[in-house]
Amino acid sequence: xxxxxxxxxxxxxxxxxxxxxxxxxxxxxxxxxxxxxxxxxxxxxxxxxxxxxxxxxxxxxxxxxxxxxxxxxxxxxxxxxxxxxxxxxxxxxxxxxxxxxxxxxxxxxxxxxxxxxxxxxxxxxxxxxxxxxxxxxxxxxxxxxxxxxxxxxxxx
Numbered sequence: 001x002x003x004x005x006x007x008x009x010x011x012x013x014x015x016x017x018x019x020x021x022x023x024x025x026x027x028x029x030x031x032x033x034x035x036x037x038x039x040x041x042x043x044x045x046x047x048x049x050x051x052x053x054x055x056x057x058x059x060x061x062x063x064x065x066x067x068x069x070x071x072x073x074x075x076x077x078x079x080x081x082x083x084x085x086x087x088x089x090x091x092x093x094x095x096x097x098x099x100x101x102x103x104x105x106x107x108x109x110x111x112x113x114x115x116x117x118x119x120x121x122x123x124x125x126x127x128x129x130x131x132x133x134x135x136x137x138x139x140x141x142x143x144x145x146x147x148x149x150x151x152x153x154x155x156x
Contacts, residue, residue, distance in 0.1 A: 038117070039112065039124065045124075045128060046109075046128050049128065050105075050106070053131070053134060054102070056138050057102065060095050060138070060141070061099070063146065064099075066149060067149070070088055070152065071085060071088040071089060074088070087148065088148075091141075094141050094145070095141055095142075095145060098137050098138055098141045101134050101137065102134055102138070105127075105130055105134055109127060
């Protein structure tokens, strides 16, 4: 009977240890599940900003072409101030640089799959800042170029 109580106590102790170990693994898995969701959220936010800006590449391209045509047509005239031609060229260069910054960002961006949560979040925060800066540059350059073209049209 003494052996039965001893075995019973060992079995209970073993079951408690197994239960505690499983519970610990479950809590660890819960922590790991939370981390990727934060990283996933930030990744989706970065991509969302990119996806909002990307359609404006067509607008940039259209403005580049309009500016080129306007520059060519005004360059053939004798009475157009050099400053106007130079300003058009600068607007086109600014649009070129804006488009190039998006292309460079897209080429270099990688989803941080092989990084720790902290490294991934740091990387994504930096990338979010970069893509927000690009988005702001897109808006500014498109607005400035349209305004200048409209000003030229009103002046002619």
